[in-house]
Amino acid sequence: MRRITLGEVCTLLKENNNFHILTHNYPDGDTLGSGFALCCALRKLKKKANVIVDGNYPSKFTYLNENYKDQNFVPQYIVSVDVASRALLTKNVQQEYEKINLSIDHHATNTMFAENVYVDGQCAACCEIIYQIILDLGLEIDEDMAASIYTGVSTDTGCFCYSNTTENTHIIAAKVMPYCDWKNINQINFAIKSRAKLKMERMVYDTMEFYAGGKCAIIYTTLAMQKALGAGDDEMEGLASIPREIEGVLMGITMRQKDDGTFKISVRTNGDIDAAEFAAKFGGGGHKGAAGCSIKGDLSTVKYKLIKAAEEFL
Amino acid sequence: MRRITLGEVCTLLKENNNFHILTHNYPDGDTLGSGFALCCALRKLKKKANVIVDGNYPSKFTYLNENYKDQNFVPQYIVSVDVASRALLTKNVQQEYEKINLSIDHHATNTMFAENVYVDGQCAACCEIIYQIILDLGLEIDEDMAASIYTGVSTDTGCFCYSNTTENTHIIAAKVMPYCDWKNINQINFAIKSRAKLKMERMVYDTMEFYAGGKCAIIYTTLAMQKALGAGDDEMEGLASIPREIEGVLMGITMRQKDDGTFKISVRTNGDIDAAEFAAKFGGGGHKGAAGCSIKGDLSTVKYKLIKAAEEFL
Numbered sequence: 001m002r003r004i005t006l007g008e009v010c011t012l013l014k015e016n017n018n019f020h021i022l023t024h025n026y027p028d029g030d031t032l033g034s035g036f037a038l039c040c041a042l043r044k045l046k047k048k049a050n051v052i053v054d055g056n057y058p059s060k061f062t063y064l065n066e067n068y069k070d071q072n073f074v075p076q077y078i079v080s081v082d083v084a085s086r087a088l089l090t091k092n093v094q095q096e097y098e099k100i101n102l103s104i105d106h107h108a109t110n111t112m113f114a115e116n117v118y119v120d121g122q123c124a125a126c127c128e129i130i131y132q133i134i135l136d137l138g139l140e141i142d143e144d145m146a147a148s149i150y151t152g153v154s155t156d157t158g159c160f161c162y163s164n165t166t167e168n169t170h171i172i173a174a175k176v177m178p179y180c181d182w183k184n185i186n187q188i189n190f191a192i193k194s195r196a197k198l199k200m201e202r203m204v205y206d207t208m209e210f211y212a213g214g215k216c217a218i219i220y221t222t223l224a225m226q227k228a229l230g231a232g233d234d235e236m237e238g239l240a241s242i243p244r245e246i247e248g249v250l251m252g253i254t255m256r257q258k259d260d261g262t263f264k265i266s267v268r269t270n271g272d273i274d275a276a277e278f279a280a281k282f283g284g285g286g287h288k289g290a291a292g293c294s295i296k297g298d299l300s301t302v303k304y305k306l307i308k309a310a311e312e313f314l
Numbered sequence: 315m316r317r318i319t320l321g322e323v324c325t326l327l328k329e330n331n332n333f334h335i336l337t338h339n340y341p342d343g344d345t346l347g348s349g350f351a352l353c354c355a356l357r358k359l360k361k362k363a364n365v366i367v368d369g370n371y372p373s374k375f376t377y378l379n380e381n382y383k384d385q386n387f388v389p390q391y392i393v394s395v396d397v398a399s400r401a402l403l404t405k406n407v408q409q410e411y412e413k414i415n416l417s418i419d420h421h422a423t424n425t426m427f428a429e430n431v432y433v434d435g436q437c438a439a440c441c442e443i444i445y446q447i448i449l450d451l452g453l454e455i456d457e458d459m460a461a462s463i464y465t466g467v468s469t470d471t472g473c474f475c476y477s478n479t480t481e482n483t484h485i486i487a488a489k490v491m492p493y494c495d496w497k498n499i500n501q502i503n504f505a506i507k508s509r510a511k512l513k514m515e516r517m518v519y520d521t522m523e524f525y526a527g528g529k530c531a532i533i534y535t536t537l538a539m540q541k542a543l544g545a546g547d548d549e550m551e552g553l554a555s556i557p558r559e560i561e562g563v564l565m566g567i568t569m570r571q572k573d574d575g576t577f578k579i580s581v582r583t584n585g586d587i588d589a590a591e592f593a594a595k596f597g598g599g600g601h602k603g604a605a606g607c608s609i610k611g612d613l614s615t616v617k618y619k620l621i622k623a624a625e626e627f628l
Contacts, residue, residue, distance in 0.1 A: 158473075159472075159473055159474055159475040160473055160474040160475075160487070161473040161474075161500050161504050161505070162500075163497040163500070166491075167487075167488040167491050167492065170474075170485070170487045170488040170491070171484070173481075173484045174482075174485050177480075177484070178481065183477040186475050186476075186477070187584070191558070191584070194561045195560060195561065198519070198560060202516065202519060205516060244505070245505055247508045247509065247511075270501070270505075
């Protein structure tokens with residue numbers, strides 16, 4: 001459980017072999033991009049490395065693992081990417097990997113669960129760290145790495161729009177763009193909406209309510225709504241950004257009913273409102289502008305708890 | 315009517331004085347950003363310069379002209395920015411400025427209407443050219459210039475998402491970000507939606523129809539719809555990007571009824587479909603991915619014309 005430098009990260013990667021790289025559950029573009037880019041880099045160093053994707057692989061990210069093939073070996077060194085705490089791994093993965101040797105992450109809230117931890121909370125995406133590691137390892141960016149890195153930096157910043165974007169995010173984008181089909185990546189992640197998703201968005205807009213004098217907007221999806229529209233995980237993505245987009249809203253809350261009787265809560269904030277602090281009231285966490293938690297209960301009970309907490313918080 | 319180099323542009327700017335800088339009608343972030351940034355630059359060179367904003371000034375861009383004050387002088391040298399043809403100026407401005415001395419533009423379709431023309435069709439935004447001019451004039455970027463340049467490059471690329479984005483767009487963003495409140499600019503241009511705009515979007519979604527086997531999506535707004543929601547120009551902005559966002563759609567058409575009995579048509583395309591070529595069938599023009607035209611007539615007649623043309627075109 002020690003913090004190490006980026007130079008030490010590179011040394012550990014060079015000195016070890018037979019890597020398993022863990023992504024977080026509900027994998028997004030940044031954890032997958034970080035995983036695949038790091039895996040490419042290690043294989044270029046003639047290491048054996050596999051990416052262990054935790055949770056369901058979102059179909060829209062198929063372009064990231066098209067050229068990827070699992071290698072056959074016994075893992076010796078376990079690295080997690082973009083994973084802020086063990087709780088973000090599924091139970092299965094938690095059991096299989098009791099010890100994690102290295103955590104590479106951009107969440108300032110990282111719980112220091114690994115033997116060695118490198119965290120840079122200034123980075124908009126974990127992929128920014130991976131990009132620097134690739135350079136520091138003396139490797140050249142290839143198409144697969146570029147597509148992975150671009151995916152991570154663009155998806156974690158809402159295509160360079162969110163306030164976590166930095167000059168470095170733009171510079172990395174400019175550096176990797178010549179090597180990958182970023183136009184296609186943007187189409188997939190930011191432009192194209194399935195008709196099912198469109199219907200889901202419209203249904204979700206119908207649930208929107210405002211509280212705290214318009215400073216809080218709350219929306220929800222239920223299993224019944226999902227079933228009615230035949231909406232899968234892909235259609236559910238991105239809904240969390242909807243309530244925060246409304247003028248005057250400082251905190252947007254999205255409730256998504258899960259199979260296990262809980263609601264997955266996404267909190268998105270504007271200005272000085274700390275989403276992680278709010279989510280922590282319900283045992284969750286995350287970043288200042290984007291955080292999450294889980295709450296057990298039926299729709300109206302969970303919603304009432306959230307509204308009450310939001311009114312007090314704002 | 316001669317094409318000149320960027321070096322010659324700088325020479326003309328240095329050799330002349332008493333500038334009027336013309337923006338295009340229905341001013342957007344790029345024409346305004348180009349105008350104000352160039353105006354700042356000329357004033358730093360101790361020149362007299364005013365921006366002549368053609369058409370209604372969109373209220374959301376108030377942050378661009380907060381510090382701007384008109385100067386009192388007789389104009390001697392007329393520069394247009396981001397204006398592809400005289401037709402994009404209002405009748406009033408066309409009459410007042412018979413001769414335009416210099417056109418600085420990024421539309422490859424520029425009609426060469428000015429005495430001297432500098433066009434770089436590779437630039438995502440006219441502001442990219444203005445940024446280079448500022449550097450070539452030996453000036454340093456200040457806060458007003460940075461806010462103007464960032465506004466132009468971000469709004470013309472849908473916040474670095476559209477396929478016209480280049481490495482240079484990202485690099486310029488990285489260069490100007492330290493000097494301006496880009497987070498606020500993104501909030502204004504990309505994040506915040508008024509409740510009236512939200513209602514307008516939902517009403518517009520209700521008008522969406524698909525043609526050409528799902529490859530064409532068409533939406534419309536009427537004066538009656540606008541009136542019912544009390545929606546002004548600000549609420550109408552950005553609607554044109556909605557139909558193209560749907561999976562499988564290659565051409566999104568947005569019809570907006572105007573006071574003068576015409577519909578303003580916006581065409582947005584994906585892939586290899588040329589929006590400018592389609593708009594040209596109705597006397598319009600623009601870029602490959604985004605173009606427009608005007609068609610006189612009632613809703614059903616205009617819509618039928620567009621659908622028929624789209625079915626043939628796709």
